[in-house]
Amino acid sequence: MKSTDVVASPEQHGGDGSLAVETRGLAKRFGANVAINGVDLLIPRGCAFGYLGPNGAGKTTLIRVLLGLTRADAGTMSLLGHPVPKHRDVALARVGAIVDEPRFHGHLTGRQNLQVLAAAREPAARSRIDASLERVGMLQRADDRVSKYSMGMRQRLGVAACLIGDPELLILDEPMNGLDPAGMHDMRDMIRSLVAEGRTVVLSSHLLDEVQRTCDAVAIVDRGNIIRQGPIPELLAGTSLTLQVDCSEPDRARSLISSTNLAATTIDVEGDGLAITLPAGTSRDVFAEVARVLVTGGIAVYRLEPVQASLESWFLQVTSRLGDTA
Amino acid sequence: MTAASDGGAPTASPSALGPTRDRRGSPIPTFSMIATRFMELRRRRGLMITLVLVTIGFPTVFLAIRLLLHAVAPKTYGPAGGYDIYTAMSAGVLYTFGFIVAATLGCTAGSVDLAEGMFRHLVITGRSRLALYLARIPAGLAIIGSLVAIGFAIVCAVCVYAAPSKLSYNGVTVPAGLSQSGLQTWAADNAATVVCNFSYDGSIAGNVGCDNRPGQPPSVVTQGPTGQLVPASASQAKAAATQIAQQDYQQYKRQFRYPSNSLMIKTGLWLELEATVGFIVGLGLGSLLGQRTTAVILMIVLEVILTPIAVRSRIPHFINAQRGIVGVATGHLEPGQLPLAFGGGGRDYRLTESTTTAICVILAWLIGWTILGSWRMMTRDA
Numbered sequence: 001m002k003s004t005d006v007v008a009s010p011e012q013h014g015g016d017g018s019l020a021v022e023t024r025g026l027a028k029r030f031g032a033n034v035a036i037n038g039v040d041l042l043i044p045r046g047c048a049f050g051y052l053g054p055n056g057a058g059k060t061t062l063i064r065v066l067l068g069l070t071r072a073d074a075g076t077m078s079l080l081g082h083p084v085p086k087h088r089d090v091a092l093a094r095v096g097a098i099v100d101e102p103r104f105h106g107h108l109t110g111r112q113n114l115q116v117l118a119a120a121r122e123p124a125a126r127s128r129i130d131a132s133l134e135r136v137g138m139l140q141r142a143d144d145r146v147s148k149y150s151m152g153m154r155q156r157l158g159v160a161a162c163l164i165g166d167p168e169l170l171i172l173d174e175p176m177n178g179l180d181p182a183g184m185h186d187m188r189d190m191i192r193s194l195v196a197e198g199r200t201v202v203l204s205s206h207l208l209d210e211v212q213r214t215c216d217a218v219a220i221v222d223r224g225n226i227i228r229q230g231p232i233p234e235l236l237a238g239t240s241l242t243l244q245v246d247c248s249e250p251d252r253a254r255s256l257i258s259s260t261n262l263a264a265t266t267i268d269v270e271g272d273g274l275a276i277t278l279p280a281g282t283s284r285d286v287f288a289e290v291a292r293v294l295v296t297g298g299i300a301v302y303r304l305e306p307v308q309a310s311l312e313s314w315f316l317q318v319t320s321r322l323g324d325t326a
Numbered sequence: 327m328t329a330a331s332d333g334g335a336p337t338a339s340p341s342a343l344g345p346t347r348d349r350r351g352s353p354i355p356t357f358s359m360i361a362t363r364f365m366e367l368r369r370r371r372g373l374m375i376t377l378v379l380v381t382i383g384f385p386t387v388f389l390a391i392r393l394l395l396h397a398v399a400p401k402t403y404g405p406a407g408g409y410d411i412y413t414a415m416s417a418g419v420l421y422t423f424g425f426i427v428a429a430t431l432g433c434t435a436g437s438v439d440l441a442e443g444m445f446r447h448l449v450i451t452g453r454s455r456l457a458l459y460l461a462r463i464p465a466g467l468a469i470i471g472s473l474v475a476i477g478f479a480i481v482c483a484v485c486v487y488a489a490p491s492k493l494s495y496n497g498v499t500v501p502a503g504l505s506q507s508g509l510q511t512w513a514a515d516n517a518a519t520v521v522c523n524f525s526y527d528g529s530i531a532g533n534v535g536c537d538n539r540p541g542q543p544p545s546v547v548t549q550g551p552t553g554q555l556v557p558a559s560a561s562q563a564k565a566a567a568t569q570i571a572q573q574d575y576q577q578y579k580r581q582f583r584y585p586s587n588s589l590m591i592k593t594g595l596w597l598e599l600e601a602t603v604g605f606i607v608g609l610g611l612g613s614l615l616g617q618r619t620t621a622v623i624l625m626i627v628l629e630v631i632l633t634p635i636a637v638r639s640r641i642p643h644f645i646n647a648q649r650g651i652v653g654v655a656t657g658h659l660e661p662g663q664l665p666l667a668f669g670g671g672g673r674d675y676r677l678t679e680s681t682t683t684a685i686c687v688i689l690a691w692l693i694g695w696t697i698l699g700s701w702r703m704m705t706r707d708a
């Protein structure tokens with residue numbers, strides 16, 4: 001994603017069509033169990049957007065509410081600029097989606113299942129069946145019964161079912177589920193190619209690494225709350241930096257650094273070295289200063305490496321912090 | 327998956343479409359929705375085999391055996407056709423089992439989308455849920471309607487082309503097409519046969535009856551002065567036979583060697599009505615419950631337990647509730663006063679009701695279950 005404005009601010013976009021998905025104060029509870037808790041989500045068109053959260057965070061529920069598979073308790077939403085559920089038929093005409101693990105009529109072939117779904121869409125959908133099957137690599141097995149498909153093959157058929165509608169917006173719930181490594185690689189490439197065609201892809205996942213590799217922007221959810229949303233580089237820019245130092249006499253090295261006025265958050269002794277956590281945006285001069293202090297103090301420095309927190313560790317950090325306070 | 331946009335995949339940059347003009351919010355299903363639903367149901371192999379076996383296989387095998395036995399031993403085995411066969415096959419087998427298989431198909435059509443996870447995909451297309459529901463009706467009726475039609479056509483063909491040359495009434499060969507006085511004259515001439523074979527409700531003048539002890543030919547008897555049985559006089563026997571024939575005329579009049587064209591058409595339409603009711607009620611119930619097995623069991627209980635009880639009994643204060651059962655209403659519309667499904671025989675114990683009431687009850691069931699089933703489908707979480 002090249003645009004810097006991956007996640008628009010509410011002021012920038014009214015209810016026009018420049019957002020693929022827009023929700024305000026969306027809430028859904030199952031009895032006492034709050035699955036979505038006042039979610040404000042703004043997804044611009046033409047990007048790959050990751051909806052990231054641990055099991056039970058409410059990812060599938062949000063997708064079901066967006067698609068009108070179940071009712072929201074509160075809040076408003078729109079898809080491709082059309083308010084739903086009021087204009088869901090118009091909105092969904094240009095949306096393709098997989099919710100949970102896709103299942104089909106087992107006694108029909110993959111192609112026949114797509115024919116059933118194409119019949120419910122516009123007439124042109126039927127003519128896109130072969131191309132969609134080819135695109136997900138299922139053309140060879142299209143005339144086998146779905147009951148004989150593997151899970152990964154059903155997942156691919158699910159994507160083909162999305163493509164027959166020539167969607168502007170694809171909503172994929174855990175699309176990597178059941179895919180082998182090659183399949184995941186293909187899926188990632190396909191998502192990127194769909195985005196390159198100008199479509200918007202929203203995918204939910206708990207595979208952080210996948211989201212980091214596939215998506216331009218991300219929203220992190222836990223227990224129905226969006227904790228952060230924004231372009232991935234921006235989110236990471238806000239995370240702290242760890243300076244890994246391999247050195248002799250770690251304990252003495254630690255006290256040496258503590259006695260200086262370095263802006264280190266924490267200094268931990270780790271095995272044969274130190275892990276110095278520095279605030280986000282710390283300049284390279286600080287690394288040189290650390291090296292200078294240690295060397296002058298008579299400590300042998302074998303390696304010194306700044307490590308940017310990955311999305312994964314950041315994600316764990318954010319969600320577990322929330323878990324503690326609950 | 328190929329990332330490259332080869333093979334003419336839907337790669338064109340999505341057009342900035344405003345409201346699309348494909349009317350997918352309309353409650354009217356399109357022809358291709360009906361056609362693909364028909365295809366989906368027809369490819370359920372186990373279900374289709376059951377449907378074909380019951381509606382076509384069973385009558386065919388039964389009639390084929392009758393034809394074969396008659397061809398091999400015409401003296402022992404009567405012709406394959408005849409009144410009893412026609413009524414048993416249509417008002418018995420095709421009526422009852424046609425309903426049950428139609429209901430099974432309906433329950434299947436009403437519940438499998440949900441059970442097999444297809445409901446979600448269909449809802450996500452944005453298509454009106456009501457249209458999705460309504461598409462199942464013509465698709466299912468096309469299947470069950472044609473099966474019942476084929477099964478019934480086979481029954482009609484055998485009954486017309488293998489009709490007996492004589493009319494058999496209560497197991498006795500009686501000339502066909504007699505008037506009331508003709509039947510009474512014929513009965514007087516065949517007094518012993520009539521007294522000993524025809525059914526009669528009530529007591530015969532002069533205490534005349536049949537002595538049908540094994541080991542001797544049946545004879546007409548009456549009570550002597552001391553109470554013992556004595557042979558009846560010829561005039562007593564004739565009088566008794568005439569009396570019986572008078573009562574039996576209505577019953578005799580319905581009998582035929584082969585069904586008339588108009589009776590066959592009416593019976594065919596009546597069987598299609600019963601199958602339609604079975605399918606539509608099954609569809610509604612299947613959709614309401616969201617699963618097939620319970621729905622099928624409830625439909626069978628309705629057809630083989632509740633309906634026969636309601637048809638035959640008169641429960642005080644509940645007569646109108648009994649009339650509200652759809653099987654009582656379709657039973658009322660039965661053409662040519664064929665004997666009731668599930669035996670009955672002899673006298674007709676049917677509950678009385680007007681034809682208008684019967685038609686209203688049937689329409690209420692068809693419309694009511696369609697509303698219930700589609701309401702559940704429209705409000706259900708997918």
Ligand SMILES: Nc1ncnc2c1ncn2[C@@H]1O[C@H](COP(=O)(O)OP(=O)(O)OP(=O)(O)O)[C@@H](O)[C@H]1O
Nearest residue numbers: 030033035053054055056057058059060061062206
């Ligand atoms: N139909 C339902 N009835 C009751 N509770 C539900 C229902 N669906 C979801 N929930 C609850 O809502 C919460 C969110 O569930 P959801 O399926 O949206 O999670 P998820 O983020 O998709 O998780 P996963 O990663 O495991 O797929 C869970 O606590 C779940 O138990």
Ligand SMILES: [Mg+2]
Nearest residue numbers: 059060100173
């Ligand atoms: Mg989920």
